[in-house]
Amino acid sequence: MTRALSPSPLTKQAFAPFGDVITTDGATELSINEGTTTRFHDLAEVDTAADGGRPLISIFRGQPRSRPVPLYMMERHLIGSQAFYPLQNRPWLVVVAERRDSVAPEDLRVFLAQGHQGVNYHRGVWHHPLLVLEPDSDFLIVDRGGTGMDLEEFWFREDQKIFEII
């Protein structure tokens, strides 16, 4: 049994329980470099220092899944934040759920991020792995490096409803 979900627009207010929207919209603007540069300042709460962690910069290259996209698992990082920023100005999908021990399919929230919007998942926030809409979609990533694998996965049971993004 499946049920269709359609994404909501990604806004700072709607995303606040899950993390930061990384965007120039509404940011603190500083004029620097003799007036040749505007700095949109401090757009995400990077939280990577716990347990001897350090911030990493990586690039993710994502491939689209078949549509509609079935949502059968979620993941989270308990000791580090994870930021994604799109590098080709392409819209992409963000799926999150409240910070509880487990996830129910009904908890899923689906957002359509614009190509000038990144997100930073706060520690412990359930999120779906990267969902892009076009082949070879690149993102700059800022997340935690350190000892141990900071990844928890939650797979829905076979008898649970599966939601699909249409």
Place this chain on the structure above:
Amino acid sequence: MTRALSPSPLTKQAFAPFGDVITTDGATELSINEGTTTRFHDLAEVDTAADGGRPLISIFRGQPRSRPVPLYMMERHLIGSQAFYPLQNRPWLVVVAERRDSVAPEDLRVFLAQGHQGVNYHRGVWHHPLLVLEPDSDFLIVDRGGTGMDLEEFWFREDQKIFEII
């Protein structure tokens, strides 16, 4: 008196004394997310923890300077690295100098970065403020936040040769 400089291609090898080139080329590749994502892993040495610092994510929007570009000052951050990644796949200019107490105009190294190349200036590396070639050129920035202003500027004397990028 001015002297013209033309930029060299930006390569990891040539840039190694100054910092990291952030690029998928030559990176460690990990397949994640059920094979739908390639992670180009750990591309820069983010170094923002000294003196109670924390990593910041910001966006810089740069405007081009007049050409040829005169190089009359350099700056550095003594206790934090600073990473720049272009968001519109546009080539841009990188100017650096060796880590000494002061800068001589003859020390300047000028690179042309491609639109899929970011850089991460290591702590204490002299660099020119952002130099873009087209209006409204956006970059994702990862640098250090914390107490105090971690910025040192070095202005060339009026009787020194000024180099220009042609």
